Amino acid sequence: MNAQKKKNPRNKETSGLDDLDAILMEVELETRKKAVAAAAKSTKKTGKGQGPNNKPPPAQTKSLSEQFEEEVKDLVPVDEQFPDGNFPVGELCEYTAKADDRTAVNRMTNEEKKSLDASYEETYKDFRRAAEAHRQTRKYARSWIKPGMTMIEICERLEAHSRRMINENGLKAGLAFPTGCSLNNCAAHYTPNAGDTTILQEGDVCKIDFGVHVNGRLIDCAFTLHFDPKYDDLVNAVHEATNAGIREAGIDVRLCDIGETIEEVMSSHEIELDGRTYVVKPIRNLNGHSIGPYRIHAGKTVPIVKGGEQTKMEENEFYAIETFGSTGKGYVHDDMECSHYMKDYDLHSEHIPLRLARSKNLLNVINKNFRTLAFCRRWLDRLGETKYLMALKDLCDKGIVQAYPPLCDVKGCYTAQWEHTILLRPTCKEVVSRGNDY
Structure with a gap:
């Protein structure tokens, strides 16, 4: 990975999205969530989890990461080899x-x-x-x-x-x-x-x-x-x-x-x-x-x-x-759209005030799971994080997290x-x- 530090962490490109982009993406994610909830509610009305033909509902689809983790679960890790x-x-x-x-x-x-x-x-x-x-x-x-x-x-x-x-x-x-x-x-x-x-x-x-x-x-x-x-x-x-x-x-x-x-x-x-x-x-x-x-x-x-x-x-x-x-x-x-992010290694983020509760929560997630290692949005999704784009942008704007957009x-x-x-x-x-x- 060629992690080159950005010279100006406080511009629009640092976070890989502007405020409007972040809001629209949050709305899209919320819409998807409501659609899933509505589908679940409709299923419940058909009779205690039974479908219209008295068939049990299909099993919940696993995410790609869950599917592939299931695929490799029996492999022997290197430290055990x-x-x-x-x-x-x-x-x-x-x-x-x-x-x-x-x-x-x-x-x-x-x-x-x-x-x-x-x-x-x-x-x-x-x-x-x-x-x-x-x-x-x-x-x-x-x-x-x-x-x-x-x-x-x-x-x-x-x-x-x-x-x-x-x-x-x-x-x-x-x-x-x-x-x-x-x-x-x-x-x-x-x-x-x-x-x-x-x-x-x-x-x-x-x-x-x-x-x-x-x-x-x-x-x-x-x-x-x-x-x-x-x-x-x-x-x-x-x-x-x-x-x-x-x-x-x-x-x-x-x-x-x-x-x-x-x-x-x-x-x-x-x-x-x-x-x-x-x-x-x-x-x-x-x-x-x-x-x-x-x-x-x-x-x-x-x-x-x-x-x-x-x-x-x-x-x-x-x-x-x-x-x-x-x-x-x-x-x-x-x-292109940014996917790579990394906490600034030299920055003491505890001295930077964060007003947004979601920003504080996201920073805690980053510290717990990645520390100063690079991460991507898919990994935040995998951890169950939702509605984090505005918080991520806030951390980028404050220089706590650096964005690393695709280099072309x-x-x-x-x-x-x-x-x-x-x-x-x-x-x-x-x-x-x-x-x-x-």
Whole structure:
């Protein structure tokens, strides 16, 4: 997930809707509720729950999330698959030497570094458990995602499996952020809201970006799905660029050097679509980022173009290395209806007065269920929250919650994404989310 902080949290776009939008949506939800209540009342009048033909009424339809949670309830969670707590280790890479000797080397056999490495073992185990849950869920998802499915169905089914694999347990283990399933020119931050009827098409390029966590240790990992081989060159270019960024990353490596490497690799690729040739462009205002406990973006950004920060990566930092490529302008802007939200990590919201009771209630729900992890409207629906849009807007207007609308390049273009989480351990670099698939 590319969680870029909004510069001005107090404008209309921050909440993804204005006052009129929020009121109209609340009215629509209330209308639906009344229709359901009227139907139930009508059923009752026909004779103690019997239908007009003396048949029992149909069972109440389960929500999609409930259906899919029922489907996966017998699966064995990752922590039960590995009861000794020794989860699979990711890809281990020795730090490579640079011409100016900046990069940390010869650490795998250094006894001091090995001892320091061992002291962080419990943290690494949390990451590895989350990574294994991610691997198993994405393998499962790739086996059934196909054109003709609604985006809501895809997200709800994937999230149900992910919750089961991570053995969801409040804030101790669960989903790290909403499932992104951005299509075509939309590069990031799209997940369907309730009522979204978007259907995955044969000609779509879909970025599946989802995360899980254990004790706030987040795995942020993404891949691109496409069903038409004409997009192979785009998808492969971005995949290669992500791997190049991972190879370049390491202790004492400057962030700008990683961006330069990524841009060089990605821009060396071209794709021909419908008789026209495009250079694959890095999306210059999207980037990778450092990861902290319960914090998807911990302060450092990893550019995917040259000319970024001179800041260096440091020992025992954790990063999401992600790249985005486009056949468009290589620049994204806010577009479409907002679905992603996240409480501001640095803000002490208890010092901000809230006059609306619903705003106070919603903030309590957010603190209890998500804390500073990202969430979406579907997840509030799942918790049974209703009539929350005005309260959500109020929290956004006050800067307590940040809105992250979908990020899109120009219409008609196509974008791709690949991402892995890496641990800069004292002894080596561990690509903890690496799997046999990518």
